[in-house]
Amino acid sequence: MSTNVLSTSVATSFGGVVQEYLWNWENQQLRVVYETLGKGSPLLLLPSFSSVSTRLEVGELAKLLAPNFQVVAIDWPGFGESSRPSLDYRPEIYQHFLEDFVKAVFNTPITVVAAGHAASYVLQLAVKQAAFSRIVLLAPTWRGPLPTMGASQQIAGFVRGLVRSPILGQALYKLNTTQSFLSLMYRRHVFTDAAKVTPSFIENKWHTTQQPGARFASAAFVTGNLDAVHEQSDFLEFVQSLTVPLMVVIGESSPPKSREEMNALVALPGVKSVVIPGSLGLHEEYPAVVLEVVQDFLLSP
Numbered sequence: 001m002s003t004n005v006l007s008t009s010v011a012t013s014f015g016g017v018v019q020e021y022l023w024n025w026e027n028q029q030l031r032v033v034y035e036t037l038g039k040g041s042p043l044l045l046l047p048s049f050s051s052v053s054t055r056l057e058v059g060e061l062a063k064l065l066a067p068n069f070q071v072v073a074i075d076w077p078g079f080g081e082s083s084r085p086s087l088d089y090r091p092e093i094y095q096h097f098l099e100d101f102v103k104a105v106f107n108t109p110i111t112v113v114a115a116g117h118a119a120s121y122v123l124q125l126a127v128k129q130a131a132f133s134r135i136v137l138l139a140p141t142w143r144g145p146l147p148t149m150g151a152s153q154q155i156a157g158f159v160r161g162l163v164r165s166p167i168l169g170q171a172l173y174k175l176n177t178t179q180s181f182l183s184l185m186y187r188r189h190v191f192t193d194a195a196k197v198t199p200s201f202i203e204n205k206w207h208t209t210q211q212p213g214a215r216f217a218s219a220a221f222v223t224g225n226l227d228a229v230h231e232q233s234d235f236l237e238f239v240q241s242l243t244v245p246l247m248v249v250i251g252e253s254s255p256p257k258s259r260e261e262m263n264a265l266v267a268l269p270g271v272k273s274v275v276i277p278g279s280l281g282l283h284e285e286y287p288a289v290v291l292e293v294v295q296d297f298l299l300s301p
Helices: 055-065 091-105 118-128 153-164 168-175 179-190 199-209 214-222 232-240 256-266 287-299
Strands: 002-005 017-025 028-037 041-046 069-074 110-115 132-138 246-251 272-276
Touching: 017 091, 028 055, 028 091, 041 055, 041 118, 055 069, 055 110, 055 287, 091 118, 110 118, 110 287, 118 132, 118 232, 132 287, 153 168, 153 214, 168 214, 179 199, 199 214, 232 256, 246 256, 246 287, 272 287
Parallel strands: 041 069, 041 110, 110 132, 132 246, 246 272
Antiparallel strands: 002 017, 017 028, 028 069
């Protein structure tokens, strides 16, 4: 495993130093891209999992955090500029990746700010070892879109298999990543201000979905194959086992089922929480508000 500095364009960077982390999984080398900005104590910034997941979704938040922290933001394996091979994407990959990456890049327990589905992986690692000194979860989720809609594991597995297939899968994936469909999804449960869902914004998201191999990890997420837990009780048990401070930021317009899960999380003793404008994409839509509500928690001794 090694790290190298990369040259990159402004369009694929938020202004930091872009590097690659070469990571081996089952005798296959994956190139994982990450970006570092700022000086100070280290802070790991993890984007959510989604069909349009990239570190750029946390780029504005990274720039706001950079005056006080050395911020490291990643593209998860299978997403963004990282390698997108046709792996059987499943929780074990991301559990091992996060553990190895933190061990390779940092030499002390760090602050971590994680969005969406990254929450389970952060909590699992925090319970397993002293990797983090404090944790902020932004609109945390643990269940993928199809299971949230009530699809059984059998149906979800069937859909995942279809999307992974060579010809039909490519066609289905393209139908579900058209610019009009992405715009609909953003307006429905990712952003709350429709004026921010501009044609250029959606076009950038669409380009992310059209990279070679993009459908494999995306299909795994959508069908619940990246769900690190399958029961609310297991997710809450991670939180109850924590020995480090935890803060949760909730979007007031979060989808009802997701909001129920977040409410159950923040009802646990010792969990600091705040509700702000936004939905599942609050970290991208309202980065300045996120900074305002988490800054004291992050900077406290």
